Amino acid sequence: MSEAAAAHAHDEHHHEGGFVSTYLFSLDHKMIGKQFLLLSLFMMIIGGLLALMVRWQLAYPEQPVPGLAWVPEPYLYDGIIPPETYNMLFTMHATIMIFFVVIPILVGAFGNFLIPLMIGTKDMAFPILNMLSFWIAAFAGGLLISSFFVEGGAAAGGWTAYAPLSAAEVYTGVGLGQDLWIISLVVLGISSMMGSINYITTIINMRAPGMTMFRLPLVVWSLFITAILLLLALPELTAAMAMLLFDRRFGTAFFLPEHGGEPILWQHLFWFFGHPEVYILILPGMGIASEILSVFSRKPIFGYRAMAMAMIAIAFLGWVVWGHHMFQSGMNPTMGMAFMTTTMVIAVPSAIKTFNWLGTLWGGNIHFTTPMLHALAFVSMFVIGGLSGIYMAATPVDIFIHDTYFIVGHIHYVVFGGSIFAIFGGIAYWFPKMYGRMMNETLGKIHFFGTLLFFNITFFPMHIIGIGGHMRRIYNPEQYEFLEPLLHWNEIMTIGSIGLGIFQIVFAVNFFWSMFAGEKATQNPWHANTLEWEAPTPPPHGNFLVTPTVYRGPYEYSVPGEKEDWLPQARPGSGVAAAH
Amino acid sequence: MLPWLPENISTYGGDIDWLFRLIFWITTIVFVGVQGTFLYFLFKYRARPGHKAIYSHGNNTLEIAWTIAPSVVCVVLALLSRATWDEIKAEIPPVDVTVRVYAKQFNWDFIYPGPDGAFDTDDDLTIENELNVPVHKVVKLEMLSRDVIHSFFVPVLRFKQDTMPGRQIDGWFEATKTGEWEIPCAELCGFGHSGMLGYLKVHSDQDYAAWVAKRWSK
Structure with a gap:
C-alpha cells in the first residue's frame, strides 16, 4: 500500500466522534473489547460477592453475615441467609461467572481486541454486528441482575437448571426470576452467535498477506476454535431454553413427566451444550498462556502444530463426552461405558498441551513478569484440574464422588485456576496495547502471589471434603452426622475465600490506577513477535498505519545468528526463520 | 492410607475404593513428576545475563511418546472401570x-x-x-x-x-x-x-x- 493510500485508509477509519460514538456505540473492535472487559469485571465483583456469601453460610451456618443486616426480608433475615436465598446465591454465582465473566472476557474482550490486531487487519468483518453483540450482552446482563429484584427472587435451581425443578414454579417458589434467567441466557446466546460469526469470518477472510493458518498465533487459533464451538453449541442451548420456558409458561410438557415429558431430556440437551461450553471456557485461556509462555521464555512454542491439532481434537471430542455429567442420572449404564471411554480419550489432548508447555519452558530464558507468573500458574493449576477430572471419568469412582465437593474443586481448578489466571495474565500482558500504559509490576506481583496462595486454600480442601462425601449445594452441613469430622475445612476454605477477595482489590486498584497514571508504554514493551505489537500504542481506529506483511511464524525467539532475541512476524528478512 | 474415604460396608465398595486408590497413585505420581519438572525448569532456566534460550520448535518423537503414554493409561483405566461399573449398575444378582x-x-x-x-x-x-x-x-x-x-x-x-x-x-x-x-x-x-x-x-x-x-x- 502506498503512503497516500495508507493515509487515506487511515482517514477513512479514524472518525473524530463524540463521547457517544467513541465510548458507547463504538464500532472499533478495540473499544468493544474494552467494553466487554469492563462489563465482565463488574459482573465478576457481583459473582464474587455471591460466592463469599455462600462460603460464609457453609462455614458459619445460619449466623448473620457481617455487614448485611440491612438486607430486607425475604432475602436475608437480620443478615441470616435462608435456604431459598442460599440456593439463589450459588445458582447466580455460577451463572454470572460462567456466562457473564469468563466467556465475555475470553471471547468478548480478548477475542475482539486481539483477533484483528494479531491477524493484521483494520477491524472485524462486521463492525455493526460487533457493536450490537456487546450491547445485547449488556442487556442480557441487566436482565439477569434484575431477576434478583422480582417477586420470588432470582433463579434457585442450580446453574444447570435441572428439570422438573426448574420447569415448574411450584417446586422452588421462584417464578419470574427463573423466566428472566432463561430469557437472559437466550439473549446472551444471540450476542455470542453474532460475535462468533464475526470472529470466524474475520479470521478466515481478513488475514494480512503472508499470514497463513499455520502462522496464526495460538491464541487466535484458540479463539477461532472457540467461536466455532459457540456457533454450534449455542443454538442448541437456545432451543432447550425455549422448551423450558414453554414448559413453565405455555403449558407444554417437554420435561414434565406428569404430562408425558422426560426430565432426562433436559440433561442431554443441557450437557450437549454444556460440555463444549467447558472447552469454550478453557481453550482461549490455553491460547493466552501459550503466547505469554513463549514470549517470556524467549523461546519458540514447543510443538506448534501439535498444540493447534490438540485444540482441534478437543473441539471434535468435546461433542461426544456430555454423558459423563450424567453417569448417575439413570441413563442406560451401557451409555456410561461409552461416555467413559470418550472422556478418557479427551484427557489426551490436554496432556499433550501440558507437555508442550513444559517443552516450551525447557531451555528457555525465563523472565518472571506478572503476565508470565499468571501463565505459569495457569499451567500448574490446570494440571491439578485435569488430573482431578480422571476420578470422575472412571464411572465406578464417580458413583461416590458425583455431586460432592470434589467436583466443585475440580471445576474451580479448571475455570479459576485455569481460565481466570489466564485472564489476569492476559490483561497484564496486553494492557499496554489496550490503554497505552503499563500495569504496575509490584502491585501485579502482590496480587498474583496473594491470589495463588488463597486460591489454593479456598479450593484445594474441596477435594478432601468431597472424598469424605460432603455433598455440593447443601445449605447446612451441620445437619449431617457423617460430615462432622470435615466441618473445620469449611471454615478454612471460607477464610481462604475472604483472603482471595481482598487480594482482588489490589488488582482493581492496579487496573484503574495504571489506566490513568501508569508508566507510558512503548510500542512493543515485551519484545514480542506478533502483529499487535507492530501497531502504534494505543492503536488508532483502523489499527495499522500500513497493513503488515507476514514473513514467518509467531514464535521466532532466540533465533541463532540474530543479534536480538526476537524476530517479529512482520520484519522482512531471509534466513532460517523465514521458513517457519 | 487415605483415611478420608468414609467406612465401606458394601460388597462392591471395596472395588470402587481400589479403583479410587489406583487413580490416586497414578495422578499423584503424574502430579509430582509434572510439577517437579515444572519447578526445576523454572529454576534452571531463569533469565540470567548473557544466557540465551535454546532455539527449538519441538520434537516429533517426544510428541508421539507423550500422546501414546497418557492414551495407554486412560484406556487401561477405562477397561478396569468397566468390570466394576457393570457389576454395580448393569447386572442385579439374585434378589433377597x-x-x-x-x-x-x-x-x-x-x-x-x-x-x-x-x-x-x-x-x-x-x-x-x-x-x-x-x-x-x-x-x-x-x-x-x-x-x-x-x-x-x-x-x-x-x-x-x-x-x-x-x-x-x-x-x-x-x-x-x-x-x-x-x-x-x-x-x-x-x-x-x-x-x-x-x-x-x-x-x-x-x-x-x-x-x-x-x-x-x-
Whole structure:
C-alpha cells in the first residue's frame, strides 16, 4: 500500500466522534473489547460477592453475615441467609461467572481486541454486528441482575437448571426470576452467535498477506476454535431454553413427566451444550498462556502444530463426552461405558498441551513478569484440574464422588485456576496495547502471589471434603452426622475465600490506577513477535498505519545468528526463520 | 492410607475404593513428576545475563511418546472401570429383599411389599426416612420420585443413584455390617434439599426377622 493510500485508509477509519460514538456505540473492535472487559469485571465483583456469601453460610451456618443486616426480608433475615436465598446465591454465582465473566472476557474482550490486531487487519468483518453483540450482552446482563429484584427472587435451581425443578414454579417458589434467567441466557446466546460469526469470518477472510493458518498465533487459533464451538453449541442451548420456558409458561410438557415429558431430556440437551461450553471456557485461556509462555521464555512454542491439532481434537471430542455429567442420572449404564471411554480419550489432548508447555519452558530464558507468573500458574493449576477430572471419568469412582465437593474443586481448578489466571495474565500482558500504559509490576506481583496462595486454600480442601462425601449445594452441613469430622475445612476454605477477595482489590486498584497514571508504554514493551505489537500504542481506529506483511511464524525467539532475541512476524528478512 | 474415604460396608465398595486408590497413585505420581519438572525448569532456566534460550520448535518423537503414554493409561483405566461399573449398575444378582423408594420434597418413602411379596397390595407398608434391611443379603431398590429429581446417596455403601419422576430405576447393594447410617439427598431438589435425610438400618438376620414380625403383626 502506498503512503497516500495508507493515509487515506487511515482517514477513512479514524472518525473524530463524540463521547457517544467513541465510548458507547463504538464500532472499533478495540473499544468493544474494552467494553466487554469492563462489563465482565463488574459482573465478576457481583459473582464474587455471591460466592463469599455462600462460603460464609457453609462455614458459619445460619449466623448473620457481617455487614448485611440491612438486607430486607425475604432475602436475608437480620443478615441470616435462608435456604431459598442460599440456593439463589450459588445458582447466580455460577451463572454470572460462567456466562457473564469468563466467556465475555475470553471471547468478548480478548477475542475482539486481539483477533484483528494479531491477524493484521483494520477491524472485524462486521463492525455493526460487533457493536450490537456487546450491547445485547449488556442487556442480557441487566436482565439477569434484575431477576434478583422480582417477586420470588432470582433463579434457585442450580446453574444447570435441572428439570422438573426448574420447569415448574411450584417446586422452588421462584417464578419470574427463573423466566428472566432463561430469557437472559437466550439473549446472551444471540450476542455470542453474532460475535462468533464475526470472529470466524474475520479470521478466515481478513488475514494480512503472508499470514497463513499455520502462522496464526495460538491464541487466535484458540479463539477461532472457540467461536466455532459457540456457533454450534449455542443454538442448541437456545432451543432447550425455549422448551423450558414453554414448559413453565405455555403449558407444554417437554420435561414434565406428569404430562408425558422426560426430565432426562433436559440433561442431554443441557450437557450437549454444556460440555463444549467447558472447552469454550478453557481453550482461549490455553491460547493466552501459550503466547505469554513463549514470549517470556524467549523461546519458540514447543510443538506448534501439535498444540493447534490438540485444540482441534478437543473441539471434535468435546461433542461426544456430555454423558459423563450424567453417569448417575439413570441413563442406560451401557451409555456410561461409552461416555467413559470418550472422556478418557479427551484427557489426551490436554496432556499433550501440558507437555508442550513444559517443552516450551525447557531451555528457555525465563523472565518472571506478572503476565508470565499468571501463565505459569495457569499451567500448574490446570494440571491439578485435569488430573482431578480422571476420578470422575472412571464411572465406578464417580458413583461416590458425583455431586460432592470434589467436583466443585475440580471445576474451580479448571475455570479459576485455569481460565481466570489466564485472564489476569492476559490483561497484564496486553494492557499496554489496550490503554497505552503499563500495569504496575509490584502491585501485579502482590496480587498474583496473594491470589495463588488463597486460591489454593479456598479450593484445594474441596477435594478432601468431597472424598469424605460432603455433598455440593447443601445449605447446612451441620445437619449431617457423617460430615462432622470435615466441618473445620469449611471454615478454612471460607477464610481462604475472604483472603482471595481482598487480594482482588489490589488488582482493581492496579487496573484503574495504571489506566490513568501508569508508566507510558512503548510500542512493543515485551519484545514480542506478533502483529499487535507492530501497531502504534494505543492503536488508532483502523489499527495499522500500513497493513503488515507476514514473513514467518509467531514464535521466532532466540533465533541463532540474530543479534536480538526476537524476530517479529512482520520484519522482512531471509534466513532460517523465514521458513517457519 | 487415605483415611478420608468414609467406612465401606458394601460388597462392591471395596472395588470402587481400589479403583479410587489406583487413580490416586497414578495422578499423584503424574502430579509430582509434572510439577517437579515444572519447578526445576523454572529454576534452571531463569533469565540470567548473557544466557540465551535454546532455539527449538519441538520434537516429533517426544510428541508421539507423550500422546501414546497418557492414551495407554486412560484406556487401561477405562477397561478396569468397566468390570466394576457393570457389576454395580448393569447386572442385579439374585434378589433377597426388594424395597421401593419414593423420593419426594423432602423425604424418602420406603415401601415394603409385605408378606405377599407384591407391591400395590393391602399389606404394603410405607415407612418414612427409614430403610431397614438384613445384613449379607442382596437388597434391590426400585427407585422413583414423586416430584423433582433427587439422588439416593449412601456414602458407606458407595451407593448413589438419581431418582427420576416418571421412570423407575433399579439399583442394588449388599451390606456387610450391621448398624445405622445416614441417607442424604445428593441432587439439588429445592429449598429443603439440605437436611433431606433418611437412615439406613442394617440388621442381623434375627433382628430383621423380628422387625418384620413386629411390623406385619397387626
